[in-house]
Amino acid sequence: MTAFELSRLLGAKKASCVEITRSVLDRIDAVEAKINSYITVDPEAALQMAAKADAKLASGLGRRLTGIPIAVKDNMCVRGRRTTCASKILENFIPPYDATVVRLIKDEGMVILGKANMDEFAMGSSTETSFWGTTRNPWNLEMIPGGSSGGSAAAVAAGEAIVALGSDTGGSIRLPACFCGVSGMKPTYGSVSRYGLVAYASSLDQIGPIARDVTDLALLLNLVCGHDPADSTSVPREYPDFTSFLDKPIKGMTLGIPREFFAQLQDRDVNRALAETRKVFEDLGAKFVELSLPHLDYGIAAYYVIAPSEASSNLARYDGVKYGHRATKFDGMIDMYSKTRAEGFGNEVKRRIMLGTYALSSGYYDAYYLKAAKIRTLITQDFKKAFESCDAILCPTAPTPPFKIGEKVDDPIQMYLTDVFTIPVNMAGLPGMAIPGGFSEQGLPIGFQLVGSHFEEGRLIQLSSAFQKITDYHLKRPSL
Amino acid sequence: MDYEAVIGLEVHAQLLTDSKAFCSCTTRFGNEPNSNTCPICQGMPGVLPVLNRKALEFTVLMAIACNCAINEISRFARKNYYYPDLPKNYQISQYELPVSEHGWVEIETAEGIRRIGITRIHMEEDAGKLIHDERKPLSYVDLNRTGVPLIEIVSEPEIRSPEEASAYLRVLHAILVYLRICDGNMQEGSFRCDANVSIRPRGADYLGVKTELKNMNSFRNVQRALQYEIDRQTEVLTEKGKMIQETRLFDPATGTTASMRGKEQAHDYRYFPDPDLLPLRVDPALVEELRGKLPELPAEKKARFIKQFEIPAYDAGVLTSSRPVAEFFEEVVGLYPVAKRVSNLLMIDPTEEGISRVTPRQVADLLKSVDDGIISGTVARTIYEEMRNSGSDPDVIIKEKGLIQVSDTAELSRVVRQVLDDNPAEVERFFAGKTKLMGFFVGQVMKATKGKGNPAIVNKIVAEELNKRSG
Numbered sequence: 001m002t003a004f005e006l007s008r009l010l011g012a013k014k015a016s017c018v019e020i021t022r023s024v025l026d027r028i029d030a031v032e033a034k035i036n037s038y039i040t041v042d043p044e045a046a047l048q049m050a051a052k053a054d055a056k057l058a059s060g061l062g063r064r065l066t067g068i069p070i071a072v073k074d075n076m077c078v079r080g081r082r083t084t085c086a087s088k089i090l091e092n093f094i095p096p097y098d099a100t101v102v103r104l105i106k107d108e109g110m111v112i113l114g115k116a117n118m119d120e121f122a123m124g125s126s127t128e129t130s131f132w133g134t135t136r137n138p139w140n141l142e143m144i145p146g147g148s149s150g151g152s153a154a155a156v157a158a159g160e161a162i163v164a165l166g167s168d169t170g171g172s173i174r175l176p177a178c179f180c181g182v183s184g185m186k187p188t189y190g191s192v193s194r195y196g197l198v199a200y201a202s203s204l205d206q207i208g209p210i211a212r213d214v215t216d217l218a219l220l221l222n223l224v225c226g227h228d229p230a231d232s233t234s235v236p237r238e239y240p241d242f243t244s245f246l247d248k249p250i251k252g253m254t255l256g257i258p259r260e261f262f263a264q265l266q267d268r269d270v271n272r273a274l275a276e277t278r279k280v281f282e283d284l285g286a287k288f289v290e291l292s293l294p295h296l297d298y299g300i301a302a303y304y305v306i307a308p309s310e311a312s313s314n315l316a317r318y319d320g321v322k323y324g325h326r327a328t329k330f331d332g333m334i335d336m337y338s339k340t341r342a343e344g345f346g347n348e349v350k351r352r353i354m355l356g357t358y359a360l361s362s363g364y365y366d367a368y369y370l371k372a373a374k375i376r377t378l379i380t381q382d383f384k385k386a387f388e389s390c391d392a393i394l395c396p397t398a399p400t401p402p403f404k405i406g407e408k409v410d411d412p413i414q415m416y417l418t419d420v421f422t423i424p425v426n427m428a429g430l431p432g433m434a435i436p437g438g439f440s441e442q443g444l445p446i447g448f449q450l451v452g453s454h455f456e457e458g459r460l461i462q463l464s465s466a467f468q469k470i471t472d473y474h475l476k477r478p479s480l
Numbered sequence: 481m482d483y484e485a486v487i488g489l490e491v492h493a494q495l496l497t498d499s500k501a502f503c504s505c506t507t508r509f510g511n512e513p514n515s516n517t518c519p520i521c522q523g524m525p526g527v528l529p530v531l532n533r534k535a536l537e538f539t540v541l542m543a544i545a546c547n548c549a550i551n552e553i554s555r556f557a558r559k560n561y562y563y564p565d566l567p568k569n570y571q572i573s574q575y576e577l578p579v580s581e582h583g584w585v586e587i588e589t590a591e592g593i594r595r596i597g598i599t600r601i602h603m604e605e606d607a608g609k610l611i612h613d614e615r616k617p618l619s620y621v622d623l624n625r626t627g628v629p630l631i632e633i634v635s636e637p638e639i640r641s642p643e644e645a646s647a648y649l650r651v652l653h654a655i656l657v658y659l660r661i662c663d664g665n666m667q668e669g670s671f672r673c674d675a676n677v678s679i680r681p682r683g684a685d686y687l688g689v690k691t692e693l694k695n696m697n698s699f700r701n702v703q704r705a706l707q708y709e710i711d712r713q714t715e716v717l718t719e720k721g722k723m724i725q726e727t728r729l730f731d732p733a734t735g736t737t738a739s740m741r742g743k744e745q746a747h748d749y750r751y752f753p754d755p756d757l758l759p760l761r762v763d764p765a766l767v768e769e770l771r772g773k774l775p776e777l778p779a780e781k782k783a784r785f786i787k788q789f790e791i792p793a794y795d796a797g798v799l800t801s802s803r804p805v806a807e808f809f810e811e812v813v814g815l816y817p818v819a820k821r822v823s824n825l826l827m828i829d830p831t832e833e834g835i836s837r838v839t840p841r842q843v844a845d846l847l848k849s850v851d852d853g854i855i856s857g858t859v860a861r862t863i864y865e866e867m868r869n870s871g872s873d874p875d876v877i878i879k880e881k882g883l884i885q886v887s888d889t890a891e892l893s894r895v896v897r898q899v900l901d902d903n904p905a906e907v908e909r910f911f912a913g914k915t916k917l918m919g920f921f922v923g924q925v926m927k928a929t930k931g932k933g934n935p936a937i938v939n940k941i942v943a944e945e946l947n948k949r950s951g
Contacts, residue, residue: 077526090525097519099526198525203755231528232757310755313558316569317523321621337562360560360750369752 003068003162003216010057010067017057017067020162021050021111024069027159028113031480036135037155039074040082041114053109064219066109071161073152074115075122076207077196078102085198086120086130089318089325089344099196100228101165101207108223113161117151120346121315122172122200124148125418128409129348136405137179138478139444143402146176152210153180158480163220164210169200170303171397171422173208174434174449178397181436181445183464183474184210185217188455189429190235193228199314201307202233204426213474214435214465218242221457237455245462251285253463256390260296261421267400273438273446274396277467281394284466289389293382298375299424300416305359305372306427311349312356318344351412380428387453392463396421397449401440425451433460436473445473481718483679485710486687487639489702491652492630493662494606494670495538501605501629502529502572509668513611513622521627523567528756531556535603535629538661539579540762540770542631543601545655545777548583550767556603556754561747564621565608573632575751578602579762585655586779587647596648597636606630637676637687642706646699649673650801653699654778658803666697673702678723679713688713689723693737695730705730709737781806789819798830799823808835815844822847825864837871846874854878855885858931885934889941892925892933896941899924900949911950918942 001009009015025043032038046069053067072078075085077095079102084090098106105112119129127135127150135150137143138158145154149166153176156164166173168186177184185208192207199205209220222243227236257278265271278288320326320340327339345353359368386393399420408415425432430451437448450460468474500507503520520527543550557575583598608626612619633652639645653671656662664671673696678688693709696702709728716723727746728737776784778800785796785806800806805826812822825843828834846867850860855878866877878884899921900907910917921942926933 075526083525085525093525095519095524095526097524097527194526195528196526199756201755230530232530233528233755309752313560313570313750313752316560316562317525317567319562319564319569321564322522322567323524333564357750360752362748362750365750365752 001162002212003065003219006068006162007064010062017050017053017111018047020067021046021069021113024113024159024161031138031158031160034136034141034480035138035154035158035160036133037071037117037151037158037160038114039084039086039117039130039132039151042081042112045081046111046113049109049111053111056109063108065105065223067111069111069113069162070105071113071116071152071155071164072102072105073118073149073164073166075118075167075198075200076102076165077198078112078115081115083115083198084131085122086118086132087344087346087349088131089341090198091131091325093324095196097196100193100230101224102196104223104226105165116149116155116161116164116166119148119150119172120349121198121311122148122167122169122205123311123348123352125171125175125415126405126409127151127176128405129346131346134405137402137444138480139181140402140442142404143444144179144405144407146179146398146402148172148176149184149210150176153177153182153184156180156182156210156212157478159477162211163216165207165220165224166210167197167205167207168422168426168432169204169206169307170426171419173210174397174422174432175419177210177434178436178447178449179402179445181447181473181476181478182210182212183214183217183433183435184208185221185433185457185460186425186431187221187225187457188235188431189426190233191239191431191455191457192224193226193231193234195228195230199310201310202314203310204303204307206426214461214468215243215246217433218246218461218465225457240458242458242461245458246465248462249285250281250463250466252287253285253392253459254287254289254390255281255463256289256291256386256393258291258293258296258386258393258395260293261395264420265396265399269401269438269440270396270399270446274448277437277448278394280467280471281463284470286463291386291389293379293386293424295375295378295382296424299379299427300420302372302375302379303419303423303427304355304416305368306376308352308356309359309369310356312353312360315345315349315353320344348412376427379424383424383428383430383451383453391452391459392456393451395449395451397434397447398422401442401444401446421449425449430454431457431460433464435464435467436476437471438473439476447473482682483714483717484682485640485642485706486637486678486680486690487641487645487706488637488676489635489639489645489648490674490676491633491649492672493542493633493652493656495535495629495631495661496663497532497534497538497629499532499534500627501532501535501603502627505627507628511624513620513624516624517626521567522623523569529572529754531757531760532629536579536760536762537766537770538629538659539601539603539631540767541659541661541774542633542656543580543583544767544771544774545659546583546585546598546601546633546652548580548598548601550580550762551577552762552764553577554579554602554760554762556757556760557751558754559604560750563607564619565610565623565626567608567623567626571605571607572754572757573604574602576753577759579760585648585651587644587651589644589647594644596638596644599634599636601631601633604630604632642703642710645675645706646703649699649702651778654801658775658778666699669697672697675702675706677706677709677713679710679717689725691723691725691737692727693730694727694740697732701730701732704732704735705737708735712737775803789813789823791820791823795823795827799826802830802832804832805830805835808840811840812843815840816847818847825860828861828864829868834868837869838867842867842873849874849878853885853934853936856926856931856933856935858926859885862931885932889937892929892937893941893945895925895928895933896921896938896945899928900945907946907949910946918946921946
């Protein structure tokens with residue numbers, strides 16, 4: 001059931017939060033060994049939160065999502081609970097503070113089930129770089145679930161959570177949502193507070209919801225969007241009630257079809273699914289306009305300069321001095337730093353730290369970081385121009401259906417190319433949504449992506465909700 | 481070969497804000513180690529900085545006072561380097577776009593007023609402190625100072641001597657303290673200075689190889705270190721040696737500098753714009769508002785004191801070097817308008833400490849007592865010292881110590897006659913034409929009366945008595 005449906009049951013007193021939580025915990029017990037969605041599950045804490053939520057509902061203080069069980073990606077700090085970022089270096093880190101989004105879901109009375117698995121420091125597209133082992137795709141356990149929020153998406157797909165929070169730096173919500181057959185949204189940069197989100201690439205990171213359908217996305221988005229004075233990049237503005245877009249017709253809306261995105265699409269299954277999606281939107285009365293995003297080709301290259309540059313600085317604090325892992329044997333300060341970091345970080349994290357350190361070095365800064373920043377501006381301008389002729393852009397989320405565990409983990413370039421359609425959206429700070437839109441011949445989920453202009457999440461919800469009203473891809477569940 | 485020095489100074493001043501630059505922790509000095517900290521200044525995962533508005537205002541004030549242009553848009557940048565007192569392993573600073581640039585201050589030199597250019601004034605955060613265990617190979621980290629706001633004031637390489645460097649530093653120091661944005665304490669490190677120095681043949685238009693000097697925690701040590709370094713560099717070049725670019729540490733105990741690290745070991749700070757902080761916009765309206773609030777600065781005040789109060793330039797300079805002393809002086813003059821006499825008295829101890837226990841009213845009363853003939857000017861100085869120690873009113877001290885001036889003509893005449901009787905040789909020389917001895921006789925009378933004799937009356941009687949004896 002969705003959060004929306006459960007919320008109705010709770011309102012009608014046909015179920016209690018404790019019952020709902022217990023049933024999700026039972027499901028976790030049953031399937032977690034196969035999926036590995038979570039780094040930490042805390043049943044006792046969850047049941048306590050559920051009991052509190054029941055009390056809240058009984059006293060009439062309940063809100064829309066009170067009592068709804070949620071999985072939180074392990075890069076968001078929850079006070080008093082281990083937050084590892086899927087890294088050995090934070091294996092035992094217990095934050096003494098809540099991330100702003102965590103405070104919001106606690107205030108709402110939601111039930112935190114546990115901390116979802118992810119790629120180490122959100123660096124990856126498959127959840128294979130997790131120190132805690134990969135998460136498996138609930139649709140096919142040999143397949144990757146996408147990443148980096150693979151645990152969050154797999155948990156929702158496998159019924160191990162009703163909804164989840166993920167974070168998206170280059171596609172980390174949309175890609176796993178797509179690969180796991182669930183709905184996910186990366187909101188506009190600056191609309192959800194990053195305070196307490198362990199930073200990977202600060203100018204690109206954005207927290208967002210993952211859910212079974214668009215209604216739940218809208219409900220969760222209502223909760224987490226908003227200005228936070230603790231985050232200087234948070235945008236002070238009035239956010240609309242996103243559920244008000246759920247039932248709006250889309251007749252007459254224009255969808256942009258970016259030539260460059262489709263030119264790169266070689267996978268037959270994905271092509272077919274996209275064509276069918278387009279047909280559905282046509283039936284709903286949408287118009288199409290072909291358009292060009294000429295700098296798309298440079299997106300991945302620029303991303304892999306900017307994101308690692310920021311990461312090299314953001315991850316410098318993990319040095320064994322204050323918290324987290326510290327090497328046991330070392331000879332002096334510098335040796336403590338090197339051994340601690342050599343032991344604490346995995347290969348992909350080390351690779352990106354080195355990339356970023358190099359790109360920012362004196363003599364290389366102009367050629368790499370500065371150039372990448374300029375490309376970023378060009379990509380943003382491309383999108384801006386595109387939105388002059390359309391309400392939203394329709395494009396693929398991923399170039400292929402989910403691939404096999406181990407298939408690309410040793411080939412970083414191939415792995416990086418997985419994010420070719422999602423990265424430009426982060427570069428421009430735009431809202432992007434991944435919606436289930438079909439299955440491959442092998443029965444693996446395929447989806448499409450909708451991209452909107454800044455702060456136009458409402459239009460994306462309007463479009464995807466209309467789509468989900470007349471399709472059933474989002475209702476399909478994997479058999480486990 | 482005749483060489484000239486080229487000196488540029490980098491001054492770091494801690495701002496007197498109540499809270500830190502990017503979090504709300506207190507900046508109070510001397511608290512238990514690590515008690516003034518929170519997840520933000522401890523650099524915990526996921527925390528974010530939010531700029532302290534007061535720190536920005538203080539920076540803009542200093543920039544205005546130093547005639548800088550304020551950039552409407554500036555950027556924070558990360559300066560990346562690893563050290564345990566820097567919990568994030570990067571310092572939030574400014575690099576390509578500082579808050580302000582292109583300013584100047586004026587210094588007084590032996591050759592007259594010189595203008596020293598200021599390249600930039602930017603904001604940054606301070607680091608913490610390491611405390612080393614002397615018995616074990618163990619170090620502790622105190623993060624209380626981490627995140628305290630600093631401004632860095634970078635001068636143009638236009639300073640030509642250690643004396644000028646010292647004068648420039650004193651000017652900056654006085655402005656900062658005047659603006660009440662820095663306590664100026666060099667021992668505690670609230671005001672610190674690094675120097676870049678090189679030498680070149682006098683009149684050359686190129687720059688020599690420079691060294692960077694660190695660890696000079698007083699004006700005097702800056703001057704000593706620079707002088708040592710200029711002499712050292714001159715020796716190296718005179719002996720046909722080659723200068724190498726390096727960072728050198730000053731040792732106050734020996735007055736020498738020693739190499740700390742060479743160019744090869746110089747850090748690559750990998751500066752880049754801090755993505756956690758948006759470009760900083762300084763509203764021109766705020767700049768104008770702050771410009772309006774700017775107090776009269778030391779140089780202006782000194783010029784006004786000379787003109788308005790007609791006191792010597794030296795006195796005006798000393799009195800205005802401290803804002804509280806200058807304000808105290810003006811308050812006294814408001815109550816007792818003979819400015820020259822006020823300044824003469826305050827110049828005995830023209831420091832904040834010197835005026836800490838006395839009120840302007842008490843000082844004015846003291847000076848009035850002299851005018852009223854109750855005490856002599858000499859005694860007034862003694863009483864002033866007593867006032868500065870005890871804080872008592874001048875009339876109380878005068879009464880307690882029996883310092884009321886003797887104006888009794890009969891009594892004074894007796895003393896004068898005694899003095900003249902006791903010094904027949906001097907009297908004889910007086911009549912022989914040494915009229916300057918008049919002052920000697922008056923002095924002897926004052927001595928005999930322990931300074932209580934009314935000088936005007938004493939003068940008159942000495943003249944009369946001498947006149948009598950001339951016949």
